[in-house]
């Protein structure tokens with residue numbers, strides 16, 4: 504019997520197959536948003552078993568296991584690594600039509616060459632075979648980056664991180680460049696003064712300057728932004744329920760900041776106004792340096808109080824909010840645009856109902872100025888994110904983008920993952936993309952022109968992101984051969 508994951512998985516037409524195998528499959532990966540550990544890459548971590556590399560921190564799997572009646576001890580608790588894996592294997596047959604079913608088998612196939620469907624009966628066999636390869640093959644953190652042809656990868660980092668691991672990776676001169684991403688969500692926490700003040704102590708140490716006022720706070724943040732830039736960072740990221748764009752003067756923001764420093768929590772209204780000032784400040788920092796800003800909008804976090812108290816945040820109790828706020832997104836982009844300080848921006852929505860509204864919203868801010876040529880695709884409608892990162896969600900995002908903007912200028916996929924087992928997400932996306940185009944050709948809605956479509960596919964897989972983000976890549980064997988001046 505043919506393996507479930509076969510060469511033409513998800514590819515339904517002749518053109519889909521030609522586009523995927525001829526243009527998409529061979530492209531390298533530029534994983535511009537992830538939550539991988541730079542420390543794991545710096546030390547070239549060797550994973551001791553399948554549980555370590557596959558289940559640790561994976562809240563998608565925990566949610567499925569809980570829904571399947573598995574006790575918490577086998578998800579986040581202290582069951583042994585094999586017991587946890589076995590609990591997952593028992594759950595897999597119940598994940599039919601959940602994207603986990605596809606991902607699980609794609610990952611087993613691409614990392615370990617295992618083509619069988621995982622369940623309780625073959626769990627021990629899969630465990631032994633995968634562990635043997637993890638312990639004795641090239642499947643270390645860096646070996647995996649090489650295997651999947653990852654040319655650059657961006658982690659997500661707090662401005663207070665010293666980035667020592669990034670420096671160590673750079674010194675090792677790996678083929679895959681690893682860059683930090685500036686994610687200053689903690690700078691907005693004036694409504695939680697205790698956490699905020701602890702974080703400012705860290706910021707003082709990291710920036711080696713005293714934060715005695717609002718202006719010295721902004722200076723410290725700018726110093727960290729400069730430091731990230733010096734290490735090659737070219738992206739920032741913000742995880743927000745919605746954008747902040749409430750008018751507020753600097754003096755008012757300084758008053759709210761000073762109150763928080765003395766332990767007085769900002770009201771909801773004060774938080775909105777203060778966050779608006781900070782987000783404009785961060786926008787200007789990114790624009791000045793030619794960075795790309797990412798806005799992840801619309802998650803409703805930690806909705807289960809008992810789980811939050813017992814297990815902490817990021818354990819699988821976040822959900823899709825009502826909307827990521829279209830009017831506020833436009834207002835924020837508009838404030839920056841009016842002062843000519845709108846950076847390249849990627850907007851990601853979590854609520855699928857926002858697809859068309861967000862895709863249309865970004866189209867209003869593509870123009871740089873009357874005089875200058877704009878950057879192609881300056882404001883991007885980002886790849887399907889989190890609950891939407893599955894076949895239907897990817898197709899919906901591609902359709903909304905195609906119908907309101909330019910698919911050909913899309914910078915494509917990212918893993919957004921905490922696991923080194925997630926690189927086949929790029930393959931999955933590429934198959935969905937090629938299948939969508941191939942089906943359009945079969946319907947007569949796109950021309951039967953392999954070269955035209957293939958060029959677009961290649962660009963979406965890698966080249967658009969390379970040009971748009973401006974991250975420095977390590978020379979490859981091919982680029983080394985090119986004559987000087989043609990890099």
Ligand SMILES: [Zn+2]
Nearest residue numbers: 536537538919
């Ligand atoms: Zn993320």
